Amino acid sequence: MAQTVIAPGIATPGITRRFAAVVGELWKDKAGFFGLLVMSSLILVAISAPLLAPHDPAAQSLSARLDPPFWLEGGSLEHPLGTDNLGRDVLSRIIFGSRVSLIVGLGVVAIAGTVGTVLGLLAGYNGGRVDSVIMRWLDTQLAFPGLLLYLVILSVVRPSLLVLIVILPINAWMVYALLVRGVVLSAKETPYVEAAEIVGARPKRIIFRHILPNLAAPLLTLAVLEFASAILAEAALSFLGLGIQPPEMSWGLDVAIGREYVFNAWWLVTFPGIAIAVTVLGANLFASWLRIVADPHEREKRFAAGLGTTGGRGA
Amino acid sequence: MPDSPLDVPLLAVDDLAVSFFTRRGVVQAVRGASFTLDRGQTIGLVGESGSGKSVTSRAVMGLIELPGRIVGGDIRWKGKSLLGKDGQAYSDRIRGKEISIIFQDPMTSLNPLMKVGDQIGEVLGHHLGMDRSSADKRAVELLDLVGISFPRQRVRQFPYEFSGGMNQRVAIAMALASEPELLIADEPTTALDVTIQAQILELIQQLQTDLGLAVLLITHDLGVVAGLCQRLAVMYAGRIVETGKAEEIYSDPGHPYAWGLIGSTPRLDVVVPKLVSIAGAPPDLIRPPIGCAYAPRCPLAVEMCVQVSPELIEHLPNRKVACHRAFDIRTVGAPVAAGS
Amino acid sequence: MGRFLLKRILQGAIVVIGVTVVVFVVTRLIGDPVRVMLPLEATAEQRAAFAAQLGFDRPLYVQFFDFIGSALRFDFGNSLWQDRPALEIVLEALPRTLLLVGASMVLAVIIAIPLGILTSLKPGGFLDRLLVTLSLTGLSMPNFWLGLLLIVIFGVQLQIFPIFGSGTLMHAVLPAVTFALPSAARLVMLTRSAMIDELNKSYVALVKAKNVPFRRLVGAHAFRNAAVPVMTMTGWEIIRALAGYSVVVETVFAWPGLGFLAIQSITRQDLILLQAIVFVVALMIITINILMDLAYKYIDPRIKLT
Numbered sequence: 001m002a003q004t005v006i007a008p009g010i011a012t013p014g015i016t017r018r019f020a021a022v023v024g025e026l027w028k029d030k031a032g033f034f035g036l037l038v039m040s041s042l043i044l045v046a047i048s049a050p051l052l053a054p055h056d057p058a059a060q061s062l063s064a065r066l067d068p069p070f071w072l073e074g075g076s077l078e079h080p081l082g083t084d085n086l087g088r089d090v091l092s093r094i095i096f097g098s099r100v101s102l103i104v105g106l107g108v109v110a111i112a113g114t115v116g117t118v119l120g121l122l123a124g125y126n127g128g129r130v131d132s133v134i135m136r137w138l139d140t141q142l143a144f145p146g147l148l149l150y151l152v153i154l155s156v157v158r159p160s161l162l163v164l165i166v167i168l169p170i171n172a173w174m175v176y177a178l179l180v181r182g183v184v185l186s187a188k189e190t191p192y193v194e195a196a197e198i199v200g201a202r203p204k205r206i207i208f209r210h211i212l213p214n215l216a217a218p219l220l221t222l223a224v225l226e227f228a229s230a231i232l233a234e235a236a237l238s239f240l241g242l243g244i245q246p247p248e249m250s251w252g253l254d255v256a257i258g259r260e261y262v263f264n265a266w267w268l269v270t271f272p273g274i275a276i277a278v279t280v281l282g283a284n285l286f287a288s289w290l291r292i293v294a295d296p297h298e299r300e301k302r303f304a305a306g307l308g309t310t311g312g313r314g315a
Numbered sequence: 316m317p318d319s320p321l322d323v324p325l326l327a328v329d330d331l332a333v334s335f336f337t338r339r340g341v342v343q344a345v346r347g348a349s350f351t352l353d354r355g356q357t358i359g360l361v362g363e364s365g366s367g368k369s370v371t372s373r374a375v376m377g378l379i380e381l382p383g384r385i386v387g388g389d390i391r392w393k394g395k396s397l398l399g400k401d402g403q404a405y406s407d408r409i410r411g412k413e414i415s416i417i418f419q420d421p422m423t424s425l426n427p428l429m430k431v432g433d434q435i436g437e438v439l440g441h442h443l444g445m446d447r448s449s450a451d452k453r454a455v456e457l458l459d460l461v462g463i464s465f466p467r468q469r470v471r472q473f474p475y476e477f478s479g480g481m482n483q484r485v486a487i488a489m490a491l492a493s494e495p496e497l498l499i500a501d502e503p504t505t506a507l508d509v510t511i512q513a514q515i516l517e518l519i520q521q522l523q524t525d526l527g528l529a530v531l532l533i534t535h536d537l538g539v540v541a542g543l544c545q546r547l548a549v550m551y552a553g554r555i556v557e558t559g560k561a562e563e564i565y566s567d568p569g570h571p572y573a574w575g576l577i578g579s580t581p582r583l584d585v586v587v588p589k590l591v592s593i594a595g596a597p598p599d600l601i602r603p604p605i606g607c608a609y610a611p612r613c614p615l616a617v618e619m620c621v622q623v624s625p626e627l628i629e630h631l632p633n634r635k636v637a638c639h640r641a642f643d644i645r646t647v648g649a650p651v652a653a654g655s
Numbered sequence: 656m657g658r659f660l661l662k663r664i665l666q667g668a669i670v671v672i673g674v675t676v677v678v679f680v681v682t683r684l685i686g687d688p689v690r691v692m693l694p695l696e697a698t699a700e701q702r703a704a705f706a707a708q709l710g711f712d713r714p715l716y717v718q719f720f721d722f723i724g725s726a727l728r729f730d731f732g733n734s735l736w737q738d739r740p741a742l743e744i745v746l747e748a749l750p751r752t753l754l755l756v757g758a759s760m761v762l763a764v765i766i767a768i769p770l771g772i773l774t775s776l777k778p779g780g781f782l783d784r785l786l787v788t789l790s791l792t793g794l795s796m797p798n799f800w801l802g803l804l805l806i807v808i809f810g811v812q813l814q815i816f817p818i819f820g821s822g823t824l825m826h827a828v829l830p831a832v833t834f835a836l837p838s839a840a841r842l843v844m845l846t847r848s849a850m851i852d853e854l855n856k857s858y859v860a861l862v863k864a865k866n867v868p869f870r871r872l873v874g875a876h877a878f879r880n881a882a883v884p885v886m887t888m889t890g891w892e893i894i895r896a897l898a899g900y901s902v903v904v905e906t907v908f909a910w911p912g913l914g915f916l917a918i919q920s921i922t923r924q925d926l927i928l929l930q931a932i933v934f935v936v937a938l939m940i941i942t943i944n945i946l947m948d949l950a951y952k953y954i955d956p957r958i959k960l961t
Contacts, residue, residue, distance in 0.1 A: 031788070143670045143940055144677075147899035148917065148933045152681050155921045155929055156691055232797050236903050239799045240918060255800055259907070266807050273800035281795035288791075376864055411866030423857040428879050428955060437875075441867045475957050489865070 025293070032289025038282025039224075045095055046102040053092035054080075057249055061087030066265045082267045084257060090267065094275050097251045100244055101231045101279060104164055108230035109223050112169035116176025117219065123177065124184030125211075131181075138174055146171040154242040164243055168233055172226055179222055180215060187211045217294030221287050228283035235276050251276045323394035324351040325529050326375065326497060332387035333370050333379055340601040344370045346553035347388065349627060352546075354496065357523060357530040359540030359561065361576065362550035365597055368533045371550070372499045375531070376416055377406035412442045415490035419502040421482035425474040431458075432470030435489045442493040457488040462518060480511035487518065497529045498522075504539060516543055537576060541565070549573045552597050552608035555627060559634040567645070569636035571613045574644045607639070615640045663948065667941035674937040675726045678930050679719060683711075692735060692924050731931040736923040741931035745913065749935065752905070752912030755827060756896045759834030764889060767839040771846025771885075772878060778851055786843060793840030798900055802833040802907035819909040830908040834900060838892040845888045849881035856880075883955055890947040897943075898936050 026033045045052060067083040068075040069090075075082060081090040123134040153167055187193055187210065196206045235252030237243035239259075244250035251272040258268025333345040345367040352358050360368045373379055375390055377397060390397045392413070397406040418424040426434060432454045439450040451470065458466035461484040474482055483503060490498055500519060504512035520543050523530050532544055540547060540561065547564050549557040549572065557570040568574040575593040595612035598604055607613070610620040619639050627637040636642070682688055689706050697705075706712045709732070710721065725731065731741040774783040809829060810818035816829050853859060854877050862872050901914030909915065913932055920928035951958050 140666075140670050140673055143667075143944055144674060144937070147902055148936055149677065151902065151917055151921060152678055152929060152933060155924075155926065156682055156687075228795070235797050236799060239797075240903065240906060242921070252797070252799075255797075255803065259803060262803060262807055263811055266811070269800065269803045269807070273797065273804070276800060277792070277796045280797075281792055284791050284795055378860070378863055407866070411864055416861070416864045418857060418861055420857060424861045426858045426862070426876050426880070427957065429875070437867050437871065438865050441865075441871075473956050486861070493865075 026289070029289055029292075031285045032292075035282045035284070035286030035289060038278060039286055042098055042102055042279055042282070046098045049096050049099060053089075053095045054078075055089035055092040057088060057092040057096040058247060059088060063087065066261065066268075068265070069267050081271050082265070084254070084268055085261060085265075090254075090271055093249055093254055094251065094272055097249045097254060097272065097275065098279075100161060100238075100248070100250045101234065101276075103161065104168070104234040105227040105230045107165035108168045108172055108233075109227050111165065112172035112226065113176050113219070113223055115169060116173035117180050117215075119173070120177035120180025121184060121211075124181035124188070134177065135181075138177060141171075141174060150237065151242065154237070159237070159242050159245060161244060161248065164234055164237065168230055172230065175222060175226065176219070179218055183215050183218060184211055187214050217290070221290045221294065224283050224287040224290065228280040228287075231276065231283075232280055324391075325354045325356075325393060326352040326531070327391040327394075328371065328375065328388070329391065330388035331371060331374060331385070331390060333367070333374055334384055334386045336382045336384065342600050343603055344383070344553055344600060345374070346600075346603060348550065348553070348555050349388075350548040350555055350558055352497070352529055352531060355523075355527045355529055356546065357532065357544045358546045358548060359532045359534060359544035360548050360550060361534060361537060361540060363535055363597060365600075366550045367553040368535075368550045369501055372416065372501050372531065372533050375499065376414060377403070377410050411438065412493045413495055414497045414499065415493060415495040416499040416501060417483070417486045417490050417503050420506040421486050422474070422479055422506070424486060425482055427474055430471055430473055431477070431485045435470075435485070435492050438489055438492040453492070454488075457492055458485070460491070461485070461488045461522075463488075478511075479507050480515060483507065483511075483515050484518065487515075487522070491522065491526070495528070497531060499531045499533070501533045502535070503532070505534070505536070512539070519543065549576065552603065553600060554608065554637060555635075556609070556637045557635065558627075559631075563631075563634065567642075569630060569634065569641045569644075570609075570638045571615050571640070571644055572609045575612075607637075615643055659948075660945070663945045667938075667945065670941055671934070671937055672723065674933060675723055678933055679722050682926055682930070683715065683718065688926055692926055726930075726934060729934075731934070732927050734920075734925055734928040734931075736920065736925040736928060741928045742935075744916065744928060745931045745935050748911060748913045748916045749939075751821060751910065752897065752901050752914060755830055755834065755905070755910060755912060756893060756901065758827060759831040759896065760838065760889065760893055762831060762835040763838040763842055763892065766835070767842030768846055768878075768885065770839075771843045772850055772873060774843070774847045775850030775854060776873070778847075783847075787847070790840040790843045794837050794844070796837065798833055798837055799903045799907050801836060802830065802904055805829045805833060806907070821910055826908075826910075830904050830910050833904050833907070834896055837900075838896065841892065842885065842888060846881065846885050849884045850877055853877040853880045879954075883951065886947070886950060886954065890943060893943055894940050897939055 026036055061083070064079065064083050064087040065085060067079050067087075069082045070077045070080050072082075079089050079091070081094070083089055084093070119134055123131040149170065150167055154163070157163055193206055193210050196210060201209075234243055234250065235255070238250040238252030239256045241256065244253050246253065254272040255269050255276075258265065258270075258272070261268050328351070329349050331345055331348045332343070335342040335344055348367065348371050350358065350360075360371065362368045370379070370383070373383075374385055375397075379385055385398060390402075392405070392409060395405055396402040397409075425431065432451060435454040435457055436445075436447070436450040439445040439453050440447070445453060454470050455466045458469055463469050463481060463484050469477075474485070477485060487503075498519070503519065504515050507515060516539060519530065519532075522528060523543075530543070532540055534540055544561050547557075547559065547561045548555050549564070549570065551572050557564060557568070557573045559569075564573055565577060568577055572593075593612055598608050598611070604610065604621070606619075606621040606623055607616070607625050610616040613620065617640070623639070625637045625639050627635045628641075629635050630641050682691075688709075689702050689711055693702060693705055703712070710718060713721075729742055733739060734741045734744055737744055770786055774786045777783055806818050806829065809815045817823070817826050818829070821827070859872065859877055862876050897913075901912060902917055903914070904910070905912045905915035906918050913936065917929060917932050920926075920932065
């Protein structure tokens with residue numbers, strides 16, 4: 001339960017106990033806990049990559065090409081997850097590759113989230129012409145082949161990290177706008193916003209004081225999910241050769257390199273792929289935990305479901 | 316199925332207890348409800364929302380699902396229990412066949428994507444073994460019976476093409492399709508316009524006399540039961556606090572809550588000096604009070620009411636009241652605003 | 656109905672023109688088509704000749720109307736790479752992609768709907784938690800990686816299926832499965848939540864009270880209603896597969912469909928071919944959207960086509 005009783009006179013600051021309560025609940029939901037663990041590891045690994053990586057990820061070694069992981073014959077703990085075709089350490093490349101994933105994920109979420117939220121607020125709050133223009137635009141763009149648009153752009157612009165962060169939001173803003181508009185429309189119907197309007201509170205004030213708090217939980221959940229989508233999109237484009245370019249490092253790019261060696265060095269595609277899958281899975285699990293925590297009905301259902309598995313039907 | 320002897324009541328609810336196991340704790344929604352219903356009889360189960368009347372009706376239908384659970388008491392249909400392992404099988408046999416139910420909001424209680432004729436027809440097919448064409452014919456007759464004009468065209472329409480009142484008629488037709496002996500009407504008019512309410516109540520009353528149905532009418536509105544029910548059971552905080560003949564309870568309520576409820580109901584046939592409301596709110600059923608649940612709101616409460624929970628006792632012939640100060644309300648006189 | 660179709664086709668035309676405009680703007684304004692299409696070592700004379708040959712030396716507005724006009728006549732010009740009409744190449748590849756996407760969507764729906772319904776019947780139970788975890792894992796896997804894993808396992812280790820290219824039906828198995836699994840995972844989750852929503856509705860309570868067989872309650876009542884969002888999602892999956900995943904999956908398996916062609920047109924610096932592909936895919940998406948609207952009407956009589 002998020003609410004905790006903060007007794008006066010106790011030295012522990014309220015915020016610590018509150019945090020402890022949230023973590024305690026997270027611990028009960030193993031999947032959500034795993035999600036949080038993955039998300040925080042990603043951040044930690046990305047920040048401290050130079051400390052964690054056993055080798056320089058770009059260092060080539062002709063004597064140690066295509067070494068298998070340590071538990072296979074010919075492998076050694078020197079390169080725990082083996083080496084690639086140029087003798088570079090797979091583990092170190094995965095550790096450094098996390099940086100691109102994190103930066104792309106955060107960058108795309110920040111840009112798309114801001115643009116989408118602002119347009120969604122405008123459409124939902126103003127209604128009328130603004131709403132119909134934005135929605136018409138959205139409907140048209142939804143019918144637009146998103147990835148092909150990226151391809152067209154990337155065929156004339158040299159791809160890079162910055163380009164990815166700029167072009168991925170072109171499609172990603174739409175979900176935020178739809179979500180925000182929906183929440184604003186239903187929030188507008190609630191008595192407290194109507195009352196605020198009658199009292200004469202200014203529109204901006206109403207939005208910030210009354211509607212935004214309602215948006216926080218669903219927006220955060222969506223942002224985590226979209227963080228995962230951005231990582232997947234970056235990996236796919238890099239795999240196709242239209243994203244991160246060598247010598248920069250990216251998990252998708254490493255899978256593309258490994259693809260040439262699937263016959264004799266399966267670890268080259270496997271480990272970077274696992275890194276992508278685990279990161280995305282972690283974000284998905286964390287998002288679904290957030291959704292449940294933010295929704296009292298969901299929490300009640302979970303509780304009831306727990307009854308169903310422990311006890312039988314009564315009477 | 317062999318019919319049981321006629322001296323056994325059609326439905327007997329005996330000290331029924333239903334709890335809901337929620338995150339906040341165990342909500343004791345029904346904490347000992349007892350009443351009986353005979354063939355062809357009409358009983359009104361009356362109480363505020365949250366008093367446990369709907370839960371009681373769901374329990375009778377065998378529709379209590381997790382997190383809810385029947386934790387005590389018994390429900391007997393024609394003398395045979397509907398609970399326990401054998402009872403469950405018995406309940407599955409009679410549900411929807413011998414007992415049917417209609418719900419509060421007719422607009423949401425019909426499947427929006429199925430033609431009304433098919434929704435009636437599936438009852439006929441399953442419970443009466445009718446084939447498609449005779450079920451279709453019977454569905455038309457049933458719509459006609461509940462007063463829907465052009466039934467032949469209407470069976471092929473969808474619920475969204477009907478008004479609320481019309482959908483409630485459809486729901487009634489569907490409930491009657493299996494030729495039940497008991498119709499449970501759970502707040503059948505609450506979601507409808509006032510003018511439509513009277514029509515639906517008239518329809519239920521007429522069907523009740525024509526078909527010899529027993530009716531269990533669940534409502535928070537005493538005005539609704541007034542014309543329809545021979546007997547009343549007043550429910551408060553999960554318990555039946557008073558049962559008896561409807562007109563006797565109206566004219567001479569034994570329980571202060573029944574008295575308050577009557578006082579707060581607008582009536583056309585009796586001049587009430589002043590409409591009163593009952594002050595306070597029903598108790599938290601996670602931690603129900605040890606004594607009488609109504610004591611905190613009761614104008615007559617004494618120390619014993621807070622300490623000891625009153626039993627449902629027959630104070631007058633066919634008149635049971637669960638109150639330490641039953642009928643003491645007579646000495647207070649005409650209803651006056653309690654508390655406020 | 657006629658009015659509805661006309662309206663949707665008009666809307667579709669607006670989208671197609673929008674796509675064409677965007678492609679024009681991106682390729683002519685952001686990028687320089689001559690620089691993109693000619694090798695780096697080309698001389699200035701060669702560049703000028705090339706620009707004149709393809710009309711890139713004319714004023715932009717002339718190029719623009721010419722571009723729109725020929726696009727609407729389905730005339731995109733000759734592919735630089737293969738030196739034959741770009742549309743012809745696209746139409747050769749299209750059926751291969753449609754075959755793959757069609758087969759995989761049928762597979763996804765066949766897997767996902769029964770599982771989604773099954774999990775919804777006892778949410779929180781063992782089977783539910785198992786399948787939800789599996790689905791989440793499935794939709795977290797990048798599909799190019801899933802494809803490579805399948806290649807490693809079934810192609811290299813077990814040697815059951817051919818790995819690259821097309822030709823026999825066996826060639827289609829691994830790519831179709833690669834398409835189908837993530838889609839199936841998303842559809843399981845959606846079917847599950849749509850079913851849970853329906854099963855908690857008041858009309859289902861009444862169906863329970865009517866005591867008709869459980870199979871009928873689930874199929875004819877709850878799923879009939881849940882089918883509306885499930886169908887929307889399936890349509891989305893088809894669109895995503897056509898316009899997105901096909902590029903990745905077909906590249907992994909060297910399956911000669913539209914997606915692989917798109918990547919080849921980029922590596923061969925053939926903008927004309929890429930334009931034709933984008934145009935045809937946009938048309939496909941619009942057609943699917945219109946078909947979906949018609950299907951809605953069939954499923955839900957309340958929907959008015961306007």
